Amino acid sequence: xxxxxxxxxxxxxxxxxxxxxxxxxxxxxxxxxxxxxxxxxxxxxxxxxxxxxxxxxxxxxxxxxxxxxxxxxxxxxxxxxxxxxxxxxxxxxxxxxxxxxxxxxxxxxxxxxxxxxxxxxxxxxxxxxxxxxxxxxxxxxxxxxxxxxxxxxxxxxxxxxxxxxxxxxxxxxxxxxxxxxxxxxxxxxxxxxxxxxxxxxxxxxxxxxxxxxxxxxxxxxxxxxxxxxxxxxxxxxxxxxxxxxxxxxxxxxx
Amino acid sequence: xxxxxxxxxxxxxxxxxxxxxxxxxxxxxxxxxxxxxxxxxxxxxxxxxxxxxxxxxxxxxxxxxxxxxxxxxxxxxxxxxxxxxxxxxxxxxxxxxxxxxxxxxxxxxxxxxxxxxxxxxxxxxxxxxxxxxxxxxxxxxxxxxxxxxxxxxxxxxxxxxxxxxxxxxxxxxxxxxxxxxxxxxxxxxxxxxxxxxxxxxxxxxxxxxxxxxxxxxxxxxxxxxxxxxxxxxxxxxxxxxxxxxxxxxxxxxxxxxxxxxxxxxxxxxxxxxxxxxxxxxxxxxxxxxxxxxx
Amino acid sequence: xxxxxxxxxxxxxxxxxxxxxxxxxxxxxxxxxxxxxxxxxxxxxxxxxxxxxxxxxxxxxxxxxxxxxxxxxxxxxxxxxxxxxxxxxxxxxxxxxxxxxxxxxxxxxxxxxxxxxxxxxxxxxxxxxxxxxxxxxxxxxxxxxxxxxxxxxxxxxxxxxxxxxxxxxxxxxxxxxxxxxxxxxxxxxxxxxxxxxxxxxxxxxxxxxxxxxxxxxxxxxxxxxxxxxxxxxxxxxxxxxxxxxxxxxxxxxxxxxxxxxxxxxxxxxxxxxxxxxxxxxxxxxxxxxxxxxxxxxxxxxxxxxxxxxxxxxxxxxxxxxxxxxxxxxxxxxxxxxxxxxxxxxxxxxxxxxxxxx
Numbered sequence: 001x002x003x004x005x006x007x008x009x010x011x012x013x014x015x016x017x018x019x020x021x022x023x024x025x026x027x028x029x030x031x032x033x034x035x036x037x038x039x040x041x042x043x044x045x046x047x048x049x050x051x052x053x054x055x056x057x058x059x060x061x062x063x064x065x066x067x068x069x070x071x072x073x074x075x076x077x078x079x080x081x082x083x084x085x086x087x088x089x090x091x092x093x094x095x096x097x098x099x100x101x102x103x104x105x106x107x108x109x110x111x112x113x114x115x116x117x118x119x120x121x122x123x124x125x126x127x128x129x130x131x132x133x134x135x136x137x138x139x140x141x142x143x144x145x146x147x148x149x150x151x152x153x154x155x156x157x158x159x160x161x162x163x164x165x166x167x168x169x170x171x172x173x174x175x176x177x178x179x180x181x182x183x184x185x186x187x188x189x190x191x192x193x194x195x196x197x198x199x200x201x202x203x204x205x206x207x208x209x210x211x212x213x214x215x216x217x218x219x220x221x222x223x224x225x226x227x228x229x230x231x232x233x234x235x236x237x238x239x240x241x242x243x244x245x246x247x248x249x250x251x252x253x254x
Numbered sequence: 255x256x257x258x259x260x261x262x263x264x265x266x267x268x269x270x271x272x273x274x275x276x277x278x279x280x281x282x283x284x285x286x287x288x289x290x291x292x293x294x295x296x297x298x299x300x301x302x303x304x305x306x307x308x309x310x311x312x313x314x315x316x317x318x319x320x321x322x323x324x325x326x327x328x329x330x331x332x333x334x335x336x337x338x339x340x341x342x343x344x345x346x347x348x349x350x351x352x353x354x355x356x357x358x359x360x361x362x363x364x365x366x367x368x369x370x371x372x373x374x375x376x377x378x379x380x381x382x383x384x385x386x387x388x389x390x391x392x393x394x395x396x397x398x399x400x401x402x403x404x405x406x407x408x409x410x411x412x413x414x415x416x417x418x419x420x421x422x423x424x425x426x427x428x429x430x431x432x433x434x435x436x437x438x439x440x441x442x443x444x445x446x447x448x449x450x451x452x453x454x455x456x457x458x459x460x461x462x463x464x465x466x467x468x469x470x471x472x473x474x475x476x477x478x479x480x481x482x483x484x485x486x487x488x489x490x491x492x493x494x495x496x497x498x499x500x501x502x503x504x505x506x507x508x509x510x511x512x513x514x515x516x517x518x519x520x521x522x523x524x525x526x527x528x529x530x531x532x533x534x535x536x537x538x539x540x541x542x543x544x545x546x547x548x
Numbered sequence: 549x550x551x552x553x554x555x556x557x558x559x560x561x562x563x564x565x566x567x568x569x570x571x572x573x574x575x576x577x578x579x580x581x582x583x584x585x586x587x588x589x590x591x592x593x594x595x596x597x598x599x600x601x602x603x604x605x606x607x608x609x610x611x612x613x614x615x616x617x618x619x620x621x622x623x624x625x626x627x628x629x630x631x632x633x634x635x636x637x638x639x640x641x642x643x644x645x646x647x648x649x650x651x652x653x654x655x656x657x658x659x660x661x662x663x664x665x666x667x668x669x670x671x672x673x674x675x676x677x678x679x680x681x682x683x684x685x686x687x688x689x690x691x692x693x694x695x696x697x698x699x700x701x702x703x704x705x706x707x708x709x710x711x712x713x714x715x716x717x718x719x720x721x722x723x724x725x726x727x728x729x730x731x732x733x734x735x736x737x738x739x740x741x742x743x744x745x746x747x748x749x750x751x752x753x754x755x756x757x758x759x760x761x762x763x764x765x766x767x768x769x770x771x772x773x774x775x776x777x778x779x780x781x782x783x784x785x786x787x788x789x790x791x792x793x794x795x796x797x798x799x800x801x802x803x804x805x806x807x808x809x810x811x812x813x814x815x816x817x818x819x820x821x822x823x824x825x826x827x828x829x830x831x832x833x834x835x836x837x838x839x840x841x842x843x844x845x846x847x848x849x850x851x852x853x854x855x856x857x858x859x860x861x862x863x864x865x866x867x868x869x870x871x872x873x874x875x876x877x878x879x880x881x882x883x884x885x886x887x888x889x890x891x892x893x894x895x896x897x898x899x900x901x902x903x904x905x
Contacts (some may be wrong), residue, residue, distance in 0.1 A: 051778060072722075073777040073778060074728065074777055074783075077777075077778060077779060077780035081779055082778065089774060089775035089778075090771075090772065090775070091768045091772055091775065091776075092771050093767070093771055094768065094771060099768075102765065102768045102776070103779045105761060107765070109761070110760075112757070112762050112789065114757045114760075115756060115757060115762055115763070116752070116753055118756055126760075126761075131759075144703075145554075168779070169779050174594055256686070259583065265878065286681070286780075330879060336872055339876050339878065339882060339883065340875070342881045343877070343879040343880060343881055345879055346675050346676070347609070347615055347675070347836075348879035350679060351675055352872055352875040352876070353834055354871070355872040356868075356872060358871065359866040359868035359869060361805075361864075362864040363865060477843070478682070487680075516695060518694055522687065525684035525687055526683065526684075528680070529669065532673060532677060533669050533672075536673065542568070548675055
């Protein structure tokens with residue numbers, strides 16, 4: 001299997017504090033990779049570095065062998081990385097359907113003039129977009145809410161819609177930032193099933209940040225544990241979770 | 255020689271801008287909103303002085319004091335009625351539009367009461383001019399009082415903020431409203447106090463402005479208000495010394511461009527300064543950067 | 549499901565177009581039967597101007613989500629470039645509809661160019677800063693036009709920022725833009741009918757834009773810039789697009805304005821920031837982001853005070869109060885909670901629950 005993401009020596013400091021220090025990771029195609037660690041360990045900062053929100057001080061990021069270090073968020077998305085956010089960021093005043101169609105923005109194109117004059121191409125492509133978006137919504141069981149405003153969805157569904165929107169950009173690598181945060185056990189179980197579908201049916205490579213250990217041990221194949229910005233442990237999920245250093249970092253020294 | 259007298263005029267006008275800018279910058283720093291109506295409070299204050307002096311024959315000093323009290327009360331009232339209910343609102347656009355509404359309200363209220371005609375404001379300051387260099391430079395009493403007032407206000411304000419409990423509370427609220435509340439600081443009270451001080455300063459600014467430029471209309475406050483905001487941005491919004499420096503520089507730029515380039519284009523030049531500053535250094539001379547967390 | 553949605557937006561647009569057309573026909577009938585006062589007649593073109601401006605500004609404020617206080621400046625550019633063109637070709641193109649069409653295109657293009665150029669720096673700023681800088685640009689435009697002198701003679705165009713004399717015109721040359729006196733003798737090409745056509749065109753452009761791929765991108769930026777970037781939407785491009793189109797449409801309104809008066813001057817009352825605020829008022833009262841609302845409020849707020857003459861002194865004061873109250877009603881967290889608690893829906897479901905018990 002080929003490598004989708006390769007990160008070498010990624011480092012960034014904020015005013016003297018090394019938020020991420022010498023971070024390395026290799027994710028293979030089709031893999032479901034977990035990034036865990038205590039609060040403030042620098043997990044979301046890693047996501048922000050991967051998606052170009054922050055520019056790294058040192059280190060290189062390769063997506064399928066292509067160097068994407070220092071590129072803008074938009075370019076990185078076009079190159080093939082999509083993400084969700086820890087604090088949900090939906091287009092609140094757009095419909096559920098339009099949220100996903102916004103994700104299809106670069107896959108289906110027509111010119112501004114076509115849109116304003118409503119040439120036949122406008123209707124054809126809009127129809128295709130709607131169909132594609134509805135297909136995606138069906139996967140997430142959101143098709144019945146397609147015409148709702150995104151802000152009117154219940155919390156769990158908002159999280160799912162965010163994943164659907166990211167998936168709409170057809171990424172090579174999907175980054176999920178605490179997808180189960182704030183969900184009840186039932187919702188978490190449903191989410192685990194959905195993520196499995198993404199992996200098995202959509203053949204997506206996924207990197208996810210999560211605190212819910214049940215979810216992590218249940219679906220992740222490999223793990224990296226971050227602590228104070230640096231890698232504490234890396235490897236197969238079962239090995240990592242039994243590592244004494246990891247247990248110490250999570251439960252304290254006592 | 256002429257240049258020096260222009261420079262002095264510039265510093266004088268700049269001092270007025272600085273006093274107005276202090277109000278802007280404090281409110282912006284602490285309540286995180288652009289109080290668009292700040293300029294119109296200047297106008298209200300000037301009308302109060304005008305009415306008391308020309309209408310009722312009250313002495314200048316008493317008129318000014320009453321005007322300060324009136325403006326302070328107005329500032330607190332406006333904050334309580336129009337701005338406080340919007341604290342924590344999802345849209346910052348809503349707050350700005352409300353402030354524009356308040357500005358519009360004050361202007362049209364003045365228009366209804368006093369009419370659109372220009373009122374001749376008689377100077378509050380009775381002081382002989384100083385004549386230097388054999389009559390080549392004349393410094394008017396207004397100029398001297400304006401500059402001295404500005405310096406005193408600046409020093410008092412800095413002392414107040416750094417040395418008193420209420421001032422420290424202001425700093426805390428400007429850093430983080432939520433954390434300040436948890437520390438037992440009365441956030442609403444602190445913001446009210448900020449508006450009170452800012453509006454009181456606006457009354458003083460109005461008195462100084464109209465003493466030097468004695469025509470008073472319902473729109474008197476809006477242009478100086480906007481220019482003072484430019485000054486506050488120039489100096490770095492939220493910074494008190496910044497507002498002072500920004501105001502002085504802006505006043506000098508305005509007077510010099512009036513004198514040497516074109517009197518009609520001086521406003522355009524002032525606004526050009528704002529645009530350049532925001533593009534080159536959006537945080538202004540002494541401001542600090544705030545970034546949105548992802 | 550999806551069919552219903554598309555039909556809904558189509559229906560919505562049809563209602564807007566229908567409303568405008570019906571109003572137009574009604575006014576035309578009144579005009580023909582002579583049931584319209586000369587005062588009202590004089591207001592017809594201004595109403596069209598306000599409607600176009602309000603739609604244009606709503607594109608910027610409601611759809612793009614950026615508050616511009618400089619749209620009067622774009623109107624000013626449109627007005628002067630359009631009138632300038634008409635003055636220059638007055639003797640060459642005598643067929644008024646053609647001349648006016650060209651003038652409108654020129655006004656729109658010039659205002660768009662300025663919108664684009666101003667947008668590049670301005671759209672990097674956020675919120676309050678953006679508002680104040682657009683205001684500044686609007687004032688700069690007005691100030692510069694007030695000192696601009698342009699003349700035309702056999703040697704071509706002459707420009708000056710000082711006075712007419714420094715134009716050094718040949719004796720038979722004519723002054724086109726005369727500083728603070730502006731442009732006089734612009735052909736009177738504006739009419740209510742032209743205004744109606746322009747409103748329809750404006751509506752087509754804006755409504756179709758909103759419901760297209762580009763419109764979706766613009767609104768996604770408004771709702772969440774960081775998320776929009778994360779799905780590959782080019783923020784600068786779409787912000788500029790919306791701002792430029794909005795400026796161009798304000799320019800169209802300006803051309804209409806210029807050709808409705810015989811003398812055109814850039815004064816605080818027509819192109820100052822108070823005008824920008826008046827237009828903002830239409831947008832806010834009609835509902836931010838609601839295009840049909842902008843049209844209706846522009847009509848009502850222009851005509852009502854003239855119909856209720858007694859109120860005209862209090863008009864602006866009432867507007868200001870309504871503006872503040874509306875903002876508090878729609879955005880204050882406390883009032884929103886109260887509205888939720890006492891909303892009709894909630895009360896009904898509560899009474900039902902009581903019945904069930």
